[in-house]
Amino acid sequence: MSKLNQTYVEVRSFTERIILASIIFFVVGIVIFAQVFSLQVLNFDSYESAALNNKTETLAIQPLRGIIYDRNNNILVNNIPSFDLIIVPSRVENLDLLLQHISSFINLEDLKIEDFRLQFNEAKKFNRELTLKRNITEEEKIKFAVRNHLFEAVFVEQRYLRNSLYPELFSHALGYVGNPSEEKLTSLKTQLNSLNNIEQTYTSGLIEGKIGAENIYDTFLSGEFGTKQREVDARGRTLSEEIVSTPKMGSDLYTSLDLASHQAAFSAMQGRRGAIVAVDIQTGSIVTLFSSPTFSSNKLSNGISQDEFKILIESPDKPFFDRAMRGRYPPASAIKPAIAIYGLDNRLIDWKFSIEDPGFFVLPEDGRIYRDWKEGGHGKTNLFKAITQSSNTYFFELAYRSDIKSLKNYFKDFGLGKKACLDCFNEDSVFVPEPEWKIKEHNFGWFKGDTVNLGVGQGYLIATPVQLAKYAYILANKGVHKDLSLTFNSTKDSKELELRNLSQDDWSKIHESMVNVIEGNTGTARRLKNLKTFTVAAKTGTAELVSLESKEDYEETRLDSNLRDHAVIIAFGPIPNPRYAVSVVVENGESGGSVAGPIAIDVLEALIK
Amino acid sequence: MRFLDYKIFRIYYDPYLFFSIFFLSTLGLFFLYSASQGDLSIFLKQSAFVVIGLGLMILVSQPDPQVYFSYANGAFFVTIALIIIAIFFGPTINGANRWIDLGVTTIQPSEFCKIFLPVFLSAYLVQKSLPINFKSTLIPVLIIFACFMLVSLQPDLGTATLILLSGLFILFLAGLNWKFIGISFGVFILSLPFLWNNFLAPFQKQRIATLLNPESDPFGSGWNIAQSKIAIGSGGFFGKGFGEGTQANLYFLPESETDFIFAVIGEEFGLLGISILMLTYFFIFFRCIYLAITARDRFCRLVIGSLSLVFISTFVINVGMVIGILPVVGMPLPFISQGGSSIISFYIAFGIIVSMASHKKLIPR
Numbered sequence: 001m002s003k004l005n006q007t008y009v010e011v012r013s014f015t016e017r018i019i020l021a022s023i024i025f026f027v028v029g030i031v032i033f034a035q036v037f038s039l040q041v042l043n044f045d046s047y048e049s050a051a052l053n054n055k056t057e058t059l060a061i062q063p064l065r066g067i068i069y070d071r072n073n074n075i076l077v078n079n080i081p082s083f084d085l086i087i088v089p090s091r092v093e094n095l096d097l098l099l100q101h102i103s104s105f106i107n108l109e110d111l112k113i114e115d116f117r118l119q120f121n122e123a124k125k126f127n128r129e130l131t132l133k134r135n136i137t138e139e140e141k142i143k144f145a146v147r148n149h150l151f152e153a154v155f156v157e158q159r160y161l162r163n164s165l166y167p168e169l170f171s172h173a174l175g176y177v178g179n180p181s182e183e184k185l186t187s188l189k190t191q192l193n194s195l196n197n198i199e200q201t202y203t204s205g206l207i208e209g210k211i212g213a214e215n216i217y218d219t220f221l222s223g224e225f226g227t228k229q230r231e232v233d234a235r236g237r238t239l240s241e242e243i244v245s246t247p248k249m250g251s252d253l254y255t256s257l258d259l260a261s262h263q264a265a266f267s268a269m270q271g272r273r274g275a276i277v278a279v280d281i282q283t284g285s286i287v288t289l290f291s292s293p294t295f296s297s298n299k300l301s302n303g304i305s306q307d308e309f310k311i312l313i314e315s316p317d318k319p320f321f322d323r324a325m326r327g328r329y330p331p332a333s334a335i336k337p338a339i340a341i342y343g344l345d346n347r348l349i350d351w352k353f354s355i356e357d358p359g360f361f362v363l364p365e366d367g368r369i370y371r372d373w374k375e376g377g378h379g380k381t382n383l384f385k386a387i388t389q390s391s392n393t394y395f396f397e398l399a400y401r402s403d404i405k406s407l408k409n410y411f412k413d414f415g416l417g418k419k420a421c422l423d424c425f426n427e428d429s430v431f432v433p434e435p436e437w438k439i440k441e442h443n444f445g446w447f448k449g450d451t452v453n454l455g456v457g458q459g460y461l462i463a464t465p466v467q468l469a470k471y472a473y474i475l476a477n478k479g480v481h482k483d484l485s486l487t488f489n490s491t492k493d494s495k496e497l498e499l500r501n502l503s504q505d506d507w508s509k510i511h512e513s514m515v516n517v518i519e520g521n522t523g524t525a526r527r528l529k530n531l532k533t534f535t536v537a538a539k540t541g542t543a544e545l546v547s548l549e550s551k552e553d554y555e556e557t558r559l560d561s562n563l564r565d566h567a568v569i570i571a572f573g574p575i576p577n578p579r580y581a582v583s584v585v586v587e588n589g590e591s592g593g594s595v596a597g598p599i600a601i602d603v604l605e606a607l608i609k
Numbered sequence: 610m611r612f613l614d615y616k617i618f619r620i621y622y623d624p625y626l627f628f629s630i631f632f633l634s635t636l637g638l639f640f641l642y643s644a645s646q647g648d649l650s651i652f653l654k655q656s657a658f659v660v661i662g663l664g665l666m667i668l669v670s671q672p673d674p675q676v677y678f679s680y681a682n683g684a685f686f687v688t689i690a691l692i693i694i695a696i697f698f699g700p701t702i703n704g705a706n707r708w709i710d711l712g713v714t715t716i717q718p719s720e721f722c723k724i725f726l727p728v729f730l731s732a733y734l735v736q737k738s739l740p741i742n743f744k745s746t747l748i749p750v751l752i753i754f755a756c757f758m759l760v761s762l763q764p765d766l767g768t769a770t771l772i773l774l775s776g777l778f779i780l781f782l783a784g785l786n787w788k789f790i791g792i793s794f795g796v797f798i799l800s801l802p803f804l805w806n807n808f809l810a811p812f813q814k815q816r817i818a819t820l821l822n823p824e825s826d827p828f829g830s831g832w833n834i835a836q837s838k839i840a841i842g843s844g845g846f847f848g849k850g851f852g853e854g855t856q857a858n859l860y861f862l863p864e865s866e867t868d869f870i871f872a873v874i875g876e877e878f879g880l881l882g883i884s885i886l887m888l889t890y891f892f893i894f895f896r897c898i899y900l901a902i903t904a905r906d907r908f909c910r911l912v913i914g915s916l917s918l919v920f921i922s923t924f925v926i927n928v929g930m931v932i933g934i935l936p937v938v939g940m941p942l943p944f945i946s947q948g949g950s951s952i953i954s955f956y957i958a959f960g961i962i963v964s965m966a967s968h969k970k971l972i973p974r
Contacts (some may be wrong), residue, residue: 006738007907013784015902018914021781022898025921029891032925033884035932039842040880047842051876054839055855233859 057230062206063223063247064160068174068213070259071287071488076170077214079160082135085144089124091153102154105143108133115306134161134303162207162214167296169262172322173289173486174255175212175425176300184208210300211322212425213255213486223250255486256285264606265290268599273587274567275323277469278580278603281572284473284482284492286421287580288603289466291323325421326428328462329585332541333390333524334570334592335457337475337510340383342410343398345502351509354382361396363449370396370452373542387513390524390540392456399455404446407454408434413497415470416463421484422492424466433460457541468570468583475514476537476572476581478507511537515575525569525593531601534574534608538600540592541568564588569596573604580607621670621967625896630666630944630959633889634659634952637945643852644865644873651866651947658949662956669960673968674909677961678732685729691718692759707763717950719760719768723775723919724958726756730779731911740786749780766813767926767939774922778915816936833863834933841875841883841932848879866947868939871931890943894921900966909965916958 039047068077085106092098095117102108111133123130136144136156144156162177164170185206208222209215226247231239258278265276269292278288295312312319321327343349359377361370372378372392378385386394399407411417417432431437433454435446453459463471466484474481479497514537517523524540543566546557558564567589572581582600589595638656645651677684695718696706708715730749737745753776760769781790805814819831840856843849852858854876857865865873874882897917904910920943927942929935941951 010784010907011910014782014907014910014914017782017784018898018901018910021778021914021918022895025894025918025925026891028925028929029887031934032928032932033887035934036841036875036880036883039838039932040845040875040883043842044845047839048845050839051843051856054836054861055859233861239859 055231055233057232058244059228059230060206061226061228061243061247062160063225064249065162065177065207066221066223066250066252068221068253068255070255070257071285072259073254074259075165076255076257076259077162077164077174080163082159082161083141083156084131084159085133085136085140085154085156086129087132088129088153088155089120092120092124095120098151098153101150102132105147106133106136106140112305112307131159131303134159162298162301164297164301166259166262167298168294169259169266169290170212170257171294171297171300172291172324173212173257174297175214176210176297177207177214178210178301180206180208207301213253213423216423216425216486217253221250221253224248253487256280256283256287256488257289257486258287258607260609261288261603261606262290264602265599266292266294268602269293269586271317272589273317273323274585274589274596275327275465276582276584276599276603277324277466278582278607279469279473279484281473281477281579281581283488284484285488286424286466286469286484286486287607288582289324289424289486291321291325291327293317293319295319322426323585323587324465325424325426327464327585327587328428328430329465329468329566329568329587330459330461330541330543331457331463331468331471332543332566332568332592333392333395333456334468334471334539334541334568334583335454335461336387336390336395337514337539338410338414338471339395339398339402339407339455340387340510341499341502341506342402342407343383344506345410345499346402346406347501348401349383349398351383351506354380354385355394355397357381357391357393359393361393361400361452363400363452365448368449370449384509384513384516385522387510387539388516388520388523390517395455396452397455399452400448402451402455404434404451404454407451408432411461414474415467416461420464420466420470421486422489423486424484427466428464430462430464430467433462458544465583465585468568468585469581472570472572472581472583475510475570476578478504511575514539525597527594528597528601531598532573532605535576536571536573536601536604537575537578538569538571538597540597541570542566542590542592543568558590561588565590567592567596569593569600571597571600571604574608580604620667621964622667623896623900623963623966626893626900626959626963627666629889629893629896630956631663633893633944634663636886636889640870640874640878640945641866641947643854643877644857644870645947646852646858654949655947655952658952662953665953666956666960666963669957670963670967672964674905674912674965677728677912677964678908681725681729681732685722685725688718688722688725689756689759691716692722692763695719696759696763705763705765707765707768714949717768717948719763719765719772720950720954721957722756722760723768723771724916724954724961726753726772727775727779727915727919728912728961730776731783731908731915734779734783734911735906735908737783741784746780746785746789749776753777753780764810765939770926770938771919771923771940775915775919778918779911782911782914782918813936816938820933820936833869833937834930836861836863837869837872837931838933840872844876844879844882846880848875848877848882851877853877868927868941868946869931870946871928871942874945890921890924893917897962900962904965905969913962913965916962920955920958 064079067075070076099108119130141156164174209218214221224247227244228241229244230241233239261278265288269276271293274292276288276290277286279285280287299308357372357377357379359372359375363370377393378389378391381391381394385391411432417430419427419429421427438444438446438450438460450459454461470484474497479499480494482492482494485492515535517538517540518525518528518536520526525538545563545565567586569592570583572578582603584596584600586596586599638652638659641655642652691709695709699706699708700710702708707717707719709718733749734741734745753773756776757769757773760772819834836856840854840862843856854873856862856876857873862869862872874886894917897913901910901913901917904913923940923943926935926938927940930937930940941948943955944952
C-alpha cells in the first residue's frame with residue numbers, strides 16, 4: 001500500500017514537473033518565434049538593405065581635375081594618366097613575403113622600404129589603400145596581369161598624376177594636391193549619399209588641393225564625382241563592378257598668372273630668400289606671385305621620399321614658407337611716397353616746403369637722434385629730392401608732425417593691415433601699428449619716437465610682399481584700385497582713396513619723383529637706368545633688422561648674413577601709363593636699389609614684352 | 610508499440626518519432642547541401658552519418674530498458690574515460706582537446722556524456738525513495754559538477770553547459786525538493802560575480818558583453834551575431850531560395866554549416882522554412898513528453914523526460930544564440946548541423962527513448 005502510494009506520488013510529481021518544463025520550453029519557443037518574426041517580417045526592410053550593403057560597396061570615381069592655364073592660355077598644370085600598382089594593406093598578411101613575391105617580376109628598387117612600412121601600417125589601420133609603385137611600365141603591367149589571380153590584395157589601376165609643367169615656378173601660387181582630409185571625405189559622403197563605405201572612397205585615388213589655387217579653387221577644379229558599385233564577398237574580393245554614374249570633369253581654371261614673368265622671377269632670384277608679386281593695373285589681377293626658394297610641386301603631389309622631404313623641411317631657407325603671402329618685412333623707405341601723400345593731403349607740407357638736412361633728426365622731446373643713411377645729410381631738401389634721394393631726415397621731420405591716429409588710416413587705405421587678395425591661400429593680414437595696438441601687444445604706451453620711425457617704414461611697420469604690391473598698384477593708378485585676385489575677376493568693385501586735398505598734379509609729381517629715383521643722377525636706384533627699355537617709377541627700401549648708431553656698427557653686424565638688411569623695392573611702369581606694379585623683397589639683400597631693383601626690372605620687362 | 614509482430618521477431622519503434630526524425634534529417638541534409646555551397650563531400654559524409662544514425666536508432670530501440678538500466682554505469686564510465694583520453698591524448702584542434710581520432714573519422718566523447726549521464730543518474734535515483742534525501746542529492750550534484758568541469762577543461766563550454774543541464778533536468782524530474790532548488794538558484798545568482806571573475810575566459814566575457822550591447826563592437830565579437838541577424842532578417846517571409854543566400858555564399862556568415870546553419874535556413878527559406886522547422890522540433894519534443902508521462906516505470910520516465918529536455922534545450926540554445934538573444938557558445942542544431950558525434954548522439958538518445966517507450970511492462974514488478 002505504501003509502495004503503491006509512493007508510486008502514485010512519484011508519478012504525480014514527475015508529471016507536474018515535466019509539464020512545467022514543457023510549458024517553459026514552449027514559452028521559450030514562442031519567444032524565439034517572436035524574435036524571428038521581428039527580424040524577418042517587422043524589420044525585413046532594414047535587414048534586407050543591410051544584406052545588400054554587405055555585398056555591395058559604392059565607390060566614388062574621381063573626375064579628371066581641371067587644367068590650370070596662365071593668362072596667355074599656356075597650360076601650367078594638367079594630368080598624366082599613370083598605371084599604378086596598388087595594395088590593400090588590410091588584406092595583406094605578410095608584407096615581406098608579398099614584396100618579395102612582387103619584386104621578382106616588378107622592379108621595386110626605388111621603394112623606400114622604411115617609409116613604406118610606416119605608410120603601410122597607417123593605411124592598414126584606416127583600411128585605406130596604398131600605392132606601391134606609380135607609373136609601372138607596359139611590360140610590368142603585362143607581367144602583373146598574368147599573375148593577377150595570385151594576389152588578393154594587389155591590383156593595377158589607371159590613376160592620374162597631377163602634373164605641373166613648371167613644378168618650381170608655381171609651387172606656392174598654385175600649390176599641390178594630396179590625399180583628401182577627413183572633412184573632405186565627410187563632405188563627399190554628403191554629396192554622394194549612397195556612399196556607405198567612406199574608407200573605401202579614399203582608396204580610389206581621390207585627391208584634393210592642399211595649398212595655393214589648387215586648394216582655393218578645389219571644388220571648381222574637382223568636378224563632380226561619379227560612382228561605381230562593386231559586389232564583394234566578406235573578404236572584400238570584388239566579384240563584379242558596375243559604373244552607376246560617370247564622373248563629370250572639373251572646370252579648367254584660367255588664372256591671371258603670367259608664365260614668362262615667373263620664369264624671369266625664378267632666374268632673377270637665383271634661389272635667394274624673398275618674394276616677388278606683380279599686379280596688372282587695369283584689372284587688379286596678380287600676374288606674378290613667386291616665393292623663393294621654391295620646391296617641386298609635382299613631388300609633393302605625386303610622392304616624395306621621406307629623405308627629400310626632410311631636407312626641404314629642415315632647410316634653413318624654409319622653402320615651404322610662402323614669403324609672398326606670409327613673409328613680414330618692414331617696408332622701409334618704400335613707404336615714403338605714402339607718408340608724402342599723407343603730408344600733402346593734410347597740408348603739413350607742400351612741394352615747396354624744404355628742410356636743412358644735417359644727416360640726422362633730433363627728437364625735441366628727449367634729444368634722441370635718428371640718423372640718415374647718408375653721413376652729413378642731403379643739405380637743403382624738398383619733397384621731390386627727399387623721395388628721389390630717400391632722405392630719412394625729411395621724413396623723420398614729416399612723421400614727427402603727423403598724428404598717428406590719422407596716419408594709420410592712410411596706411412590702411414594703402415592696403416596695409418588687411419588682406420590684399422581675394423583668392424590667395426593663407427594670406428597673412430598682418431596689422432597696422434597704432435597706440436591701442438601697442439598697449440595690447442607690448443603693454444607699453446605710444447611714443448612720439450614710434451611715429452617718427454614709421455616715417456621711414458621702420459619701427460613697428462610691417463607688410464607682406466603682396467601688400468606691398470597692392471600699395472605699389474594704388475600708387476601707380478593714382479588711388480583707384482580693386483582687390484587683388486589670381487583670376488581676371490570682372491565682378492570686383494573699383495575703389496578710390498578718399499583724399500581731401502590731393503590733386504592730380506600732386507599725383508603726377510609723386511610719379512615724377514619716383515621716376516627720378518631711377519632716372520635722376522642722384523636717385524637711389526640710378527643703377528637700373530640702363531637695364532630697361534621703358535620708363536619705370538620706383539621707390540627703394542633697405543629694411544634694417546637691427547637698430548644701430550653708426551655705419552661702423554653695421555659693418556660689424558653684416559658679418560652675420562642673417563642680420564643683414566632686407567632689400568625692398570616697389571616699382572611700376574611703363575610711365576606715363578603704367579600697366580604693371582611690382583614689389584620685390586630679397587631677405588638680407590642689403591640694397592633695395594641694386595639687389596631688389598634688377599629683379600623688379602626683369603619681371604616688368606617680361607610682363608611688358 | 611509494435612511494427613511487425615512475429616512470434617520470434619519483433620521490431621520496436623515509434624512511428625511519430627521515426628517519421629518526424631526522418632523528416633528532420635532529410636531537411637537537414639537539404640539545408641546542409643545549400644549551406645556548404647554544393648560541397649558534395651560534406652553532404653555525402655553527413656548523409657552517411659544520417660543513414661548510420663537512423664540504423665543505429667532502430668538498433669538501440671530494440672533492447673529492453675532493463676538492459677540500459679544494467680549497463681548505465683558501464684556506459685557512463687566508458688564515456689568519462691574517453692573524455693579524459695581526448696583531453697590528454699587527442700589531437701588539438703583550434704586549441705581544444707575534444708576529439709579522439711579513429712582514423713576514418715574523429716569522435717567527440719563529450720557529446721555522448723549528455724546522454725549517458727542522465728541514464729546513469731536515473732538508474733541511481735530510481736533506487737531512492739521519495740522525497741530524495743540530502744545524501745542522494747549531493748552525490749549526483751558532485752558527479753554532474755565533475756562532468757561539467759571535465760568538459761570545460763577541453764575547453765567546450767557549450768557541451769559542458771548541456772551536460773550540466775542534463776544532470777539538473779534529472780534531479781528536477783526525480784523530485785528534488787523545491788526548497789533545495791530555490792536555495793541553489795539563490796546561491797547561483799549570488800555567486801555570479803565570482804564566476805564571472807574567476808571562471809570565464811576573456812573571450813567568453815566579451816561574448817556576453819556583446820550580447821547585451823551588440824553595436825558596441827560591430828567588427829569584433831559582435832560581427833558574427835550582426836551578420837547572422839542580417840542573414841535571417843533579409844530572408845523575409847519566403848526566403849531568398851535554395852542556394853541564393855548571399856550572406857552565407859559570400860562568407861559573411863560564420864560557421865554556416867555548423868553552429869550558424871539556422872541563419873542559412875532563415876535566409877534561404879524565410880519565416881516559412883523556420884516555422885516548419887520549429888514545428889517539427891516541438892512536435893518531436895511534445896511526442897517525447899507524452900511518451901515520458903505514459904512510460905512504464907520511473908526509470909523510463911526519468912530517462913525519456915531528461916533526454917527530451919536535453920534535445921529541446923540544444924535547439925533553444927543554438928537558435929537563441931543565432932538570433933542574438935543568448936551569448937555565443939558552441940552548440941549544434943540537432944539533426945541538422947554538420948558534425949558526426951552530435952548527430953549520432955541524438956540518434957542514440959532517441960533510440961533509447963523509443964526503447965523505453967515501446968517496451969511495455971509484461972510482468973508487474
